[in-house]
Amino acid sequence: MIVVQKFGGTSVKGTERLREVAKWVVENKNKGKKMIVVVSAPGGMTDSLIEKAKEINSNPRGRELDMLLSVGEQISAALLAMGIEELGEKAISFNGSQLDIRTNNDYNNAKILSIPSKKILDKLNDGYVVIVTGFQGIDSEGNTTTLGRGGSDTSAVAIGAAVGADKVEIYTDVDGVYTSDPRIVKKARKIKSISYDEMIEMADKGAKVLHCRSIELASKYEIPVELRSAFTWEEGTWIKKEKTMENSVVRGISNISNLANLRINLKNMEELVEHLEENHIEVKLFQQLENSKFSILTGKEEAQRFYKVLKNRGYFPELTDDLSMISVVGLGIASNNIPRKLTKILNLNEINIDSISSNQTSVSYVISQNKLNNANAIFHRELFE
Amino acid sequence: MIVVQKFGGTSVKGTERLREVAKWVVENKNKGKKMIVVVSAPGGMTDSLIEKAKEINSNPRGRELDMLLSVGEQISAALLAMGIEELGEKAISFNGSQLDIRTNNDYNNAKILSIPSKKILDKLNDGYVVIVTGFQGIDSEGNTTTLGRGGSDTSAVAIGAAVGADKVEIYTDVDGVYTSDPRIVKKARKIKSISYDEMIEMADKGAKVLHCRSIELASKYEIPVELRSAFTWEEGTWIKKEKTMENSVVRGISNISNLANLRINLKNMEELVEHLEENHIEVKLFQQLENSKFSILTGKEEAQRFYKVLKNRGYFPELTDDLSMISVVGLGIASNNIPRKLTKILNLNEINIDSISSNQTSVSYVISQNKLNNANAIFHRELFE
Secondary structure (H helix, E strand, O other): OEEEEEEEEHHHOOHHHHHHHHHHHHHHHHHHOOEEEEOOOOOOHHHHHHHHHHHHOOOOHHHHHHHHHHHHHHHHHHHHHHHHHHOOOOOEEEEOOOOOEEEEEEEEEOOEOOOOOOHHHHHHHHOOEEEEOOOEEEOOOEEEEEEOOOHHHHHHHHHHHHHHHOOOEEOOOOOEEEEEOOOOOOOOOOOOEHHHHHHHHHOOOOOOOOOOOHHHHHHHHHHOEEEEOOOOOOOOEEEEEEOOOOOOOOEEEEEEEOOOOOOEOOOOOOHHHHHHHHHHOOOEEEEEEOOEEEEEEEHHHHHHHHHHHHHHHHOOOEEEEEEEEEEEEOOHHHHOOHHHHHHHHHHHHHOOOOOOOOOOOOOEEEHHHHHHHHHHHHHHHHOOO | HHHEEEEEEHHHHOOOHHHHHHHHHHHHHHHHOOEEEEEOOOHHHHHHHHHHHHHOOOOHHHHHHHHHHHHHHHHHHHHHHHHHHHOOOOEEEEOOOOOOOEEEEOOOOOOOEEEOOOHHHHHHHHHOOOEOOEEEEOOOOEEEEEEEOHHHHHHHHHHHHOOOHHHHEEEEEEOOOOOOOOOOOOOOOEEOEEEEEHHHHHHHOOOOOOOOOHEEEEEEHHOOOEEEEEEOOOOOOOOOOOOOOOOOHHHHHHEEEEEEEEEEEEEOHHHHHHHHHOOOOEEEEEEEOOEEEEEEEEEEEHHHHHHHHHOOOOOOOOEEEEEEEEEOOOOHHHOOOOHHHHHHHHHHOOOOOOEEOOOOOEEEEEHHHHHHHHHHHHHHHHHHH
16 A cells, blocks of 8 residues: 655744654554655745845746745655654655656746656665655756745645555644634644545635645545644544445535625726736636626735826726635535525625626625625624534 | 856855856956856855755665755756846756766765766857766766765866866855965965966865865866955965976975874784774874784864774773874975984974974974964974965
């Protein structure tokens, strides 16, 4: 049985944590598992490297930024290997270049193209724990590339796919996916199992526990992923292919704070899309209100920035601040009566709905920021308690 | 004209220093030079990484230690590249793997075997400043290796040799090689030019301004090296092939503090050599006093450690503490009257000589540690003032 375990930044920050991780990995190996371990940079290091880069360059990016950022994972990997060796087990660490983790050359946000598995499998068969730097690879010319923030999750799943792993375990500072954000809803409970599509939807709608691309990849190769805590080590949430697709269940509630809405009159959509791309605005919700009137929901700061840009160009945008979005996620949710029920609940509780959107796996309500916690509590009580 | 500039740890520690270095490199490039820059890890980083390794492993060494230590130079290289880009010039950083700087697999103390020059020359011809991580390479299987402390000097000279550079400039926190240690002898003056052999001898006898291996390599390929300050940027000391080999000149004075002498009765030399190797004792001076009596001069701590080892094995070593060695360096020094003159000076000044040794390029006196500064002052006055 081959298992990939991925450890995030807080899980490998400092000697004490690394020692805990080393112990856990060796325990698992001693149960007869072949162990591949993917590590992030020690918590805070990537930010501090970016800080250093900004001190010397007004706009750090591209090849040299990746050359810089890739070192953090290598530090974690080498130290963890030494920690495992200290426990009397064989360990070997590899960086993206040594394993030829091939990506495109889209620096700072590269996509994995291929991972040769032979070197990893050979070392596993020789009894080694194989430790791999997450977040990075090389392009066809050997330049170092990185996958973007949170990319180590994607590395772990991609390596799992390449070697045909039985499971990918993602260890982090939360112990699973919850029915709602436990910081907001005290009675939120851990979800035992969730489908790939639901997890992607939960993440997309605000539950930032996993890199979305990693779940898309896991779904493509049908590798079971388990999200677990590297602090309590208890069982977490399984993310896997669901067998009972017809039996729609509400899985969880996600939410995004600090949103804003911009309404703009523009000649056509192409013009708007052009403006959005040019200004790197990530749109959460897009609506065409009438013929040449559009509404976009985006982060508050982005909205304010875009508002100024549009005004300077002679448009008259209307900005609505202090919005949030609450989403209920579950396979097939749109095709049963849940959206209707939820809308009714919000109306009964006098929570104004700015807009509604839904797809096969989620239904989302844009509401006032100051109503968000209330809505969360109410939805959770109705759906899960 | 191709120039290699190497910057040590203190020269690239912190944004301010990196900015200064970037400016200097660009100035040089603007004079029409093709610039290769070799960098060390930011000052203190290698030590702090070793510290971290020791926290998690009782004896960090081998492959994983090199994997860990190689990151420091990559940080310097990437940040310097960004600093140069900020000044509007093209720069690209390469690590040992990307340039295929091939070494043997003697981890932590590897020797460079070959450096392909094409990639470097192509980028120089494309107008790039080429920045290379010092101190590291890869073995034939792609494992990361490091060259041992101070190895970046050797990297710089080896790269210079590979590309046929006209000159290697080694920038550090001292501004040249001095006639004696300026901290001890106030009137010590900067040496303008020194031969490879003299420099090797100066370094071997205590002037730790350069990695010895780098000068041996420079000598082999006859590449002129200049040791300069990265703080004042003024002209430093040239290390190159001397033309007037017959005209012997006293070049400088080196010294080593905190030495100790061990005298031991042993059956034969082989036995002693075995004990020395086993206990990793680096011998500065070795003498066979009579048939089975040997004297070894070594660092004080090493001597004390070795003393205990020998006692525990039933020998009766005699330890003399608080010694030092002063050496006068100059090509052909042994074959003229200088050793005789120096011995006379020490006698006249009532400085006891524990032992004398000499070779073609230096004459060394082992004297009491508390006489060292005095001997330095007297020698310097007689020879240089």
